[in-house]
Amino acid sequence: MITRLKLDDDSPRPLAFYLAAEEWAAADVVSDDDYFMTWRVGPTVIIGRHQSLEDEVDTAYCRSHGIDIVRRKSGGGAVYADMNNIMFSYIAFPKPGESIHDTFCRFTAKTAHLMQSLGVDALVSGRNDLTVDGCKVSGYSYLAGQRRHIIHGTLLYDVDVEVMGRALTPQRAKLESHGVASVRSRVTSLGRYLDMPVGEFRRLAEERLSDSVRLVTPAEEAEIRAIESSYYRQGWLEGRRHVAERHRCRVPGDGWLTFSVARDRSDMVESVTVTGDAMTPVDLSQVLTCDLRGRKADAREISRRLAEIH
Structure with a gap:
């Protein structure tokens, strides 16, 4: 019905x-x-x-x-x-x-x-x-x-x-x-x-x-x-600000996505922000940040993880 x-x-x-x-x-x-x-x-x-x-x-x-x-x-x-x-x-x-x-x-x-x-x-x-x-x-x-x-x-x-x-x-x-x-x-x-x-x-x-x-x-x-x-609410429309390094990767079925990585002084990941028109039921930025915070992940590893969770 x-x-x-x-x-x-x-x-x-x-x-x-x-x-x-x-x-x-x-x-x-x-x-x-x-x-x-x-x-x-x-x-x-x-x-x-x-x-x-x-x-x-x-x-x-x-x-x-x-x-x-x-x-x-x-x-x-x-x-x-x-x-x-x-x-x-x-x-x-x-x-x-x-x-x-x-x-x-x-x-x-x-x-x-x-x-x-x-x-x-x-x-x-x-x-x-x-x-x-x-x-x-x-x-x-x-x-x-x-x-x-x-x-x-x-x-x-x-x-x-x-x-x-x-x-x-x-x-x-x-x-x-x-x-x-x-x-x-x-x-x-x-x-x-x-x-x-x-x-x-x-x-x-x-x-x-x-x-x-x-x-x-x-x-x-x-x-x-x-x-x-x-x-x-404040900040929702503007979205997360891009900081530090930026990379682009191609995800099958969704085209190009951009991810920005903020790192601490030891070069460990503090946060990852994903932008693009991804069709996904999860918050990619939140999932990647939780997975990779405190790790020394490079762009290749982050791209691979993005493809996996997507």
């Missing part, structure tokens, strides 16, 4: 509110259902947990154009969203023997099947994208919750590719590794293939991808807002 979570007032909230709602739903003990949500937000850039803000986002452009910037707790890459896009959230229990990646694939396939049922030749592509005619229309990431897994993504319905291209500034090496010249050249809008406004498609998706509806109560919304505050 997939139950759609519905707010009493559907006016747009800050994006951090919806991320908090996912966390709240993942931990919910009132029901044993899987949950589904759709939502839209004002112009916002969302960066992955491990990404470097300065490498991925033109912060000056975003500030001057009223574009909010939020760091989510799941991995993956940076995305742009506005009221012409739809955000999908699946908050689901894993099936017996199912990994978080299996749960992820199960629900991205549901979204692809929805598009196919409407005559759009959508395909699950790469590690986390849905594509039409070879161009990306949706990208997903995932996070392991307390009881349920969180799978969420952005569906580009009528995206302003000019604004998206200005707001997002991925490293050229990353684009070249995907064989594309720019953000603009690798995306398209689902609305180009469907003769319906974004709101109508959203309603149709809600009907077809859920079995029932649960209204979020005012008391539950207050619980969500308490979680939302964690996204505004």
Whole structure:
């Protein structure tokens, strides 16, 4: 059973509110259902947990154009969203023997099947994208919750590719590794293939991808807002500062990651900070720091350990 979570007032909230709602739903003990949500937000850039803000986002452009910037707790890459896009959230229990990646694939396939049922030749592509005619229309990431897994993504319905291209500034090496010249050249809008406004498609998706509806109560919304505050705490958006030596390594399935190593006066590891659009349910920086603190690990050993835990 997939139950759609519905707010009493559907006016747009800050994006951090919806991320908090996912966390709240993942931990919910009132029901044993899987949950589904759709939502839209004002112009916002969302960066992955491990990404470097300065490498991925033109912060000056975003500030001057009223574009909010939020760091989510799941991995993956940076995305742009506005009221012409739809955000999908699946908050689901894993099936017996199912990994978080299996749960992820199960629900991205549901979204692809929805598009196919409407005559759009959508395909699950790469590690986390849905594509039409070879161009990306949706990208997903995932996070392991307390009881349920969180799978969420952005569906580009009528995206302003000019604004998206200005707001997002991925490293050229990353684009070249995907064989594309720019953000603009690798995306398209689902609305180009469907003769319906974004709101109508959203309603149709809600009907077809859920079995029932649960209204979020005012008391539950207050619980969500308490979680939302964690996204505004000092230092969360900026992320960990890079210090000392920096290295890049290529991880199969995830492309290039950067790790920075802080060492003490005896050349022992004090901390390791990983940045990049890694798709992983764990905090890579935290795991590496715990594993290697107090050891004289070189870049090769750290790269090898990163590949192992990833």
